[in-house]
Amino acid sequence: MTEKLLNHRAEGPTSAPALLLGPSLGTSYALWDKVAPELSATHRVVRWDLPGHGGSPASLIGPGATIGDLADLVLALADSLGVERFAYAGVSLGGAVGLHLALHHPERVSCLAVICSSAHFNGSKPWEERAALVRREGLAKLAETADARWFTPGFTVPRLVADHRDADPEAYAACCDALGAFDLRDRLTEITVPTLLIAGRQDPATPPAHLREIADAVPDAALVELPHASHLAPAERPEAVLTALRTHFDRPAGRGMEVRRxxxxxxxxxxxxxxxxxxxxxxxxxxxxxxxxxxxxxxxxxxxxxxxxxxxxxxxxxxxxxxxxxxxxxxxxxxxxxxxxxxxxxxxxxxxxxxxxxxxxxxxxxxxxxx
Known part of the structure; x- marks a missing residue:
């Protein structure tokens, strides 16, 4: 792995349209384990790790980082793979990266899905406090509450909780800095990429109202609410997420036949x-x-x-x-x-x-x- 690039996993035919999948804070690309293999039947799926998470170097990010910095890392990864234009889906922090890409680099993004995410994450203060806690004490204590923040009662994915515990504290804190500074609410109407929003009805971190706010502002955006789903919907409700993504990402093919005629x-x-x-x-x-x-x-x-x-x-x-x-x-x-x-x-x-x-x-x- 090149030290300057995000760690990633690519699946599917190299000739198929590219689809990049972004993770949530504290998780690795394992978040997409139950969805990516199915999507790779029709797409070249590339899922990536945040800096300091999974296999990505922590040195790719530092204090005061922004969502734009993460988006630049994603574009560098796409460039290294020879991918000029791609569909994109991301969860939480990964979804915020998708919104930034769609707004600032619409020529690169053909289609967007934003999952259990937001155009803002309740201001900087809670993220400043979390970043300070993690820099001071590490991630072990925070990982103990991951199930309550990520899943509905009684559900868990041990691999993702382990990824949370094993993430680099400094890189995790830098991602918190990026979330605290993020707010695109006043620019959502400028997004022209076909956009799907997916909300988990039991999500305490980014409730459906956050996704509805985006859907109401982005022209022609669609919103799907999933029952019995919390913050990491691709892990908890993979079939429902897969169905929604297939419907959304198959739209260019349907439009293609229309244009062909x-x-x-x-x-x-x-x-x-x-x-x-x-x-x-x-x-x-x-x-x-x-x-x-x-x-x-x-x-x-x-x-x-x-x-x-x-x-x-x-x-x-x-x-x-x-x-x-x-x-x-x-x-x-x-x-x-x-x-x-x-x-x-x-x-x-x-x-x-x-x-x-x-x-x-x-x-x-x-x-x-x-x-």
């Missing part, structure tokens, strides 16, 4: 779906999820611009059947025949005259058929 036309997509077999089903799902659900829905570029880029790439590689399809798509995306011609003329310079010659013939045929 808008750009390529119903007739083309219907033909592709009709030809689908068990052998090609995963590939068709991949196209809808990744190409159309992730790339074509990214608002950074307009559809007109994406059409021009796509036409150029198809000419460069000689994919003229695909080029015909995307000439039609370019017309749907608002390009005029003259603009399409200008794009193809540009390819003559950078892709070669023979390639452009074939491309002009293909495009002329399509434009004549389109009238």
């Amino acid at each position: 808008e750009v390529l036309g119903d007739a083309h997509v219907d033909r592709a779906q009709a030809r689908q077999s068990p052998f090609t089903a995963r590939y068709q799902d991949f196209i809808s999820r990744y190409a159309w659900g992730e790339i074509w829905t990214d608002p950074t570029l307009s559809r007109r611009e994406r059409s021009m880029i796509t036409l150029t790439a198809l000419v460069a590689h000689g994919h003229y059947d695909e080029l015909a399809m995307h000439v039609r798509a370019a017309r749907r995306n608002g390009l005029t025949p003259d603009e399409i011609g200008a794009v193809l003329l540009q390819t003559a310079v950078y892709c070669g005259v023979p390639a452009a010659n074939s491309a002009f013939a293909t495009a002329q045929r399509v434009l004549e058929e389109e009238g």
Whole structure:
């Protein structure tokens, strides 16, 4: 493990969309043990440890740390893994990191789930007191009350309680500093990432009202309240959390099919779906999820611009059947025949005259058929 990076565990196909999972204060990535393996069937799941927790070095954080500092560590981890854009879910402190990422780095976050967390954690005083206690006495005494703070009566996860006890006191206290200074209530309306809030009805640390406050402010956010769940819902109610996350994180795939139809036309997509077999089903799902659900829905570029880029790439590689399809798509995306011609003329310079010659013939045929 690199000393400058958060300890993490990656699961799932490397070609699948990335999903980062953040922990709660005092826990390790074991918090996600009953959820991450299931999510990894459709995502490249990366769960990470807080500094001084699990396998992450305590030196990654210091006194006076902020949620922004933790978010920067998460982005550094994503960069090291070659992950440019990712879905994100986090619990409590991990959820606060997700809110910060969605607000300050929306180009990196495709979808957000905030679990048993808050836009504020009741001010700085209780966290200053806890940080001072931990720096003075360590974590053994605080870990004795973990079950009451984390779970409904009678439930426990010994591994997580042990992780709490074994965390580095200085790093834990620095995380308390970050929680005490965190307050995004006046900026929640600026978050544009699709957002799901999950609350545990028996959560004493971040009651449902805290999640409802976020849901009411973030545009189009959804809220799910889980009965018989306290603060660490993924450990106590993994099936319910998994169901909510699957529904939420599958939304880009559904949007992808919608965009695919808008750009390529119903007739083309219907033909592709009709030809689908068990052998090609995963590939068709991949196209809808990744190409159309992730790339074509990214608002950074307009559809007109994406059409021009796509036409150029198809000419460069000689994919003229695909080029015909995307000439039609370019017309749907608002390009005029003259603009399409200008794009193809540009390819003559950078892709070669023979390639452009074939491309002009293909495009002329399509434009004549389109009238």
